[in-house]
Amino acid sequence: MTHRQRAGRPAAGLTLALTLALTGLAGVTGPQALAAAPPAAAADPCTARTGPYQRELEAHLGRKVDGVQSPGDCAAVREFQKANGLTPADGYPDIATYRTMLVVQARPNPNKAGKCPVRNHRVTCIDMDRQLLWVQRGSKVVFAPVPIRSGRDDQETRPGWHEIYWRNKDHVSTLYGTPMPYAQFFDGGQAVHGAYGDLFAYGGSAGCVNMYPSDAARLWDLLTEGDAVYVWGTKPGTDG
Known part of the structure; x- marks a missing residue:
């Protein structure tokens, strides 16, 4: 299993102005520009398999607790990993993700x-x-x-x-x-x-x-x- 570490948040995406400049549409304004801008790329499918802390992450994230990874479970785990600076953010519910979940749960009142x-x-x-x-x-x-x-x-x-x-x-x-x-x-x-x-x-x-x-x-x-x-x-x- 890939070793998971904490990391910084990913850089923000390109602004609309920069997107227009890169696509040669910098001189186009208003509704025309919005219509001409390329559509946003679809998110990569989340394909991580069922992990050892599947049920715990499902419960924490408000998913159906059945212990079986679904595409929706995978995407929810991946977003949790991204939000908490874990890399790789691949949706796999491993021990590093579970231990981070315990930290998140404890933050309001650890004692x-x-x-x-x-x-x-x-x-x-x-x-x-x-x-x-x-x-x-x-x-x-x-x-x-x-x-x-x-x-x-x-x-x-x-x-x-x-x-x-x-x-x-x-x-x-x-x-x-x-x-x-x-x-x-x-x-x-x-x-x-x-x-x-x-x-x-x-x-x-x-x-x-x-x-x-x-x-x-x-x-x-x-x-x-x-x-x-x-x-x-x-x-x-x-x-x-």
Whole structure:
């Protein structure tokens, strides 16, 4: 399966004036120009097959929930991917699209269930059930939810209260030799940090909390040593 990443929004289409110029109709105005302009190209057909998160995306997008991809389902998923900067935007309901859906659903109130303790100081909330991270001060969200990858089976991220005790912007793992950009360590070698490549691969991390590098950079600018971190839940696919 093609690796999916977040990307910027596509550039806007040609304006009518530019279209007329390119087609040699720049001197024609009024209804004549509109009549002479070439018709807009039809959208490419959406042909992605049924995906592993078909039902979840169907429910979220208000489609008939039958677990079977239809052309309408495919087009709706593709529009969702485009709106949220996922590439390729091909309509296939894979794990990256599903995890983005969870972020979208959480944005209005990520702590609606009250599982992250509310304190007067900053708390970085790590929800392993939904694989989300956000930061709140009191009941105010100061860093909106983003997708993460926590520890895989037998290398689970440790739950409970922690605090950031060391930070290294350009850290490289001493165990695996892999880059850990914007690493913020919170418990016994486990850190929140950026991860290159497919954020949702390998069944989880080796215990750290992985993020898109761009999200990790923004979090780096917000937090500091001594900040509180609270981890709870169970990563899907692990024993907890």
